[in-house]
Amino acid sequence: MVDIFENRRSVNFFDKTKDISNDLLKKIIERATLAPSAFNLQPWEIIAVRSEEAKQKLFETSNRQPKILEAPVTLIILGDKEGFSENNSSWKVMYDAFKNEESLKNSQNAAAFLYGSTEERKIKFAESNAGLLAMSIMYAVKEQGLDSHPMSGIDFEGIAKAFDIDSSKSVVMTIAIGYHDDSKEIFPRLKRKSFDEIVKIV
Numbered sequence: 001m002v003d004i005f006e007n008r009r010s011v012n013f014f015d016k017t018k019d020i021s022n023d024l025l026k027k028i029i030e031r032a033t034l035a036p037s038a039f040n041l042q043p044w045e046i047i048a049v050r051s052e053e054a055k056q057k058l059f060e061t062s063n064r065q066p067k068i069l070e071a072p073v074t075l076i077i078l079g080d081k082e083g084f085s086e087n088n089s090s091w092k093v094m095y096d097a098f099k100n101e102e103s104l105k106n107s108q109n110a111a112a113f114l115y116g117s118t119e120e121r122k123i124k125f126a127e128s129n130a131g132l133l134a135m136s137i138m139y140a141v142k143e144q145g146l147d148s149h150p151m152s153g154i155d156f157e158g159i160a161k162a163f164d165i166d167s168s169k170s171v172v173m174t175i176a177i178g179y180h181d182d183s184k185e186i187f188p189r190l191k192r193k194s195f196d197e198i199v200k201i202v
């Protein structure tokens with residue numbers, strides 16, 4: 001298996017001649033949805049930007065980052081700020097698995113309090129879960145021999161408007177997906193902070 005941690009890079013240049021099929025995109029996304037989420041609520045949605053018209057809209061609302069026009073697909077990752085609510089179909093999945101009405105109700109009440117009682121909690125819920133999906137997508141992409149590039153240097157509000165995204169959803173980031181243009185070099189990977197710099201053992 002390829003070492004997806006060592007080999008994943010944010011690739012700035014995509015090969016415009018190499019498309020990816022919807023089947024491959026589906027395989028990548030389905031694999032990535034094995035990511036964890038609170039109560040398995042999976043409060044996320046994805047808009048796959050593929051047509052020239054949609055790419056142009058995303059390009060204009062993403063500080064005109066050229067990779068959006070070069071990559072065959074760019075994903076808009078959305079977090080659902082209302083994903084804890086009872087109409088989330090994942091609650092039914094939980095009920096069908098455990099057949100326990102009381103436990104379902106307790107979980108729904110807990111989720112409503114933990115993730116829905118303030119706007120800050122709603123955003124945290126939506127973006128933390130969708131962020132894990134985003135990372136999972138980038139590793140799934142690498143596993144399939146493709147490359148990706150996450151972006152948050154984008155106009156979040158502009159994207160929401162251009163793609164008619166409901167206000168209950170948060171635009172978390174976008175991820176361009178495709179094959180690296182081998183004729184162009186990307187800069188060497190920069191050193192990461194050390195264990196000692198980031199970990200405090202208490």
Ligand SMILES: Cc1cc2nc3c(=O)[nH]c(=O)nc-3n(C[C@H](O)[C@H](O)[C@H](O)COP(=O)(O)O)c2cc1C
Pocket residue numbers: 008009010011065150151152153154173189190
């Ligand atoms: C949430 C997030 C947002 C990013 N936004 C942008 C962006 O808008 N434009 C860009 O060129 N790179 C962006 N990057 C890429 C980072 O610059 C890159 O991940 C970092 O330099 C480390 O390089 P590597 O991913 O190749 O290891 C973003 C990365 C992350 C995780």
